[in-house]
Amino acid sequence: MAGPRTAPHSPSPGPGTDPATVSDAVSDAENAPATGPGTADADSKNAIGSTGPTAPVSGGPGAPDGTAGGLTASRGAAGGQAVLRWGIRAASLPAAAGLWQVLTAADARLWLRFDRLPTLGEIAERFGAQLTTSLYYLDLLQSLIRILTGFGLAAVAGIATGILVARSRRAGDVLLPLLEAVRPIPAIALVPIAILLFPTDEQGIVFITFTAAFFPVTVSTRHAVRALPTIWEEAVRTLGGTRRHVLWNVVLPGILPGVFGGLSVGMGVAWICVISAEMISGEFGVGYRTWHAYTVVDYPGVIVGMITIGVLGWLTSAAIELIGRRATGWLPRAEGSRR
């Protein structure tokens, strides 16, 4: 038979997108591999299916033509609201910084003792100075190497362990009691053990980081495996697939959405632990440098360290978020937010 006969009769795949539009959008996207996320391709047809509010031609998501005008009007009002909200959001951080500046410049002592804290100017000056030293980058690199090593190992081991305990009853019987016994111990409480166990501080810190990230990844993987619909596994098995095929073609891709949740949490606690461990036993690293600044009464240096840690944490979390979105592009998403 010729041509997709279902197209005119069957329900469209999603609100506001008839199959033909989807077809155009997808093939266009595929024909333009250079187009990354966020780079709008002005003349391409794919603008119609995906941009929603800025493309009135499309008639809005699923809206019959008659109501399109009304929707546009209400969008105008909503637009004003949105501008206001963005204004408030943009002002919130400078306002807090301004408050800090007022309190520290005035050496305020309102039970909380702001007179000991540096002003914005002092912090900026210190930050500028630090950015020109190679030590700053050495610390940064050291912390990044530690976290990426510990977190990377935890991701691999956590996913493997999570799958193992969820898919094999025997492995679950052996490992689950162990995991449940160790899990409640905060990784940072393992610092003495790490110092005793490992020949160098470096390995100890990586070990702490690993332990911190390992459990969230394992637990989320285990739950993701158990939440997999059985129909996918059955489909692969009735097509001749073995357990190995099920693992590679169903389990691993199917658990990714859940696993990335665990990786995000794991990255967060990994940072907490790497910084704490560096403060206790490091010789380099952002955490060590921040604590060191405190002990030599370099308070602007402490704030510079804090900001650095915050930026690093945000960057690594954003990286995971981005990779996660890429890897789970097949998930249904809200209208207008295509991968």
Next chain:
Amino acid sequence: MTSVAESAAGRTGAGGTVVDGARREDIVGGAGGAGLAFRLERAGLGYGRDAVLREVELEVAPGEVLVVVGASGSGKSTLLRALAGLLPPSEGRILAGGREVTGPSADRAMVFQDDGLLPWRSVRRNVELPLRIRGVARSERGRAAQEWIEKVGLAGFARHLPRELSGGMRQRVQLARALVGAPRAVLMDEPFGALDAQTRAEMQRLLLEVLRETSATVVFVTHDVEEALLLADRVAVLGRTGVRAVLDVPVGDEARTNLRERILEEL
């Protein structure tokens, strides 16, 4: 009443393969061939004491289309899952091509009601899956997949993800995926049950068309008697106590009307 083999030949004859009575016996005996024969011997299907079906006796001839009708909860899907090897019988045995069924096999492809496609794989990669599992070379499986995608009317949709397709289109993909590996039996579990009436009618036409090209045995589960009469060589009626009747589908409107009444009575 016509024999099983004759009614089976009614369909396969159009495709060129005539299954006559004598050959059918051979195949049931385990000699192999294009379509897979099934035999359930006093099979109990379901879990523990509350077996859904007990002492099921049923024979499916190679190459025929057997449609199983029954009310919801009568164990239609259970029966199908047992034939697929997804559910081992609690008693008795199930034979496919003369050999006892111990697990799923590529010989017995299954089409599920919905959501049987892997959502992270494009249409083409879903259709290719059985060939990939079998280790078919990339170029060969791409060619075969494309051929089947065109046969089910989805040319131009090969790179779409399942979520970008309508329900009817997804079932087309499932059909292509089930048939691309040339299985000896296709087990279909209410594949059109979730579709609107018009799409369902189209899918039924497509199925009849596609089945003409294969000599695979088809076991098709539905609760829709009209669908059964349209597709089947024979209809098995499933009641609370098991298989209540297996009826040949005759040619001619009057005979079909009688059969419809007979089926509704048995249900």
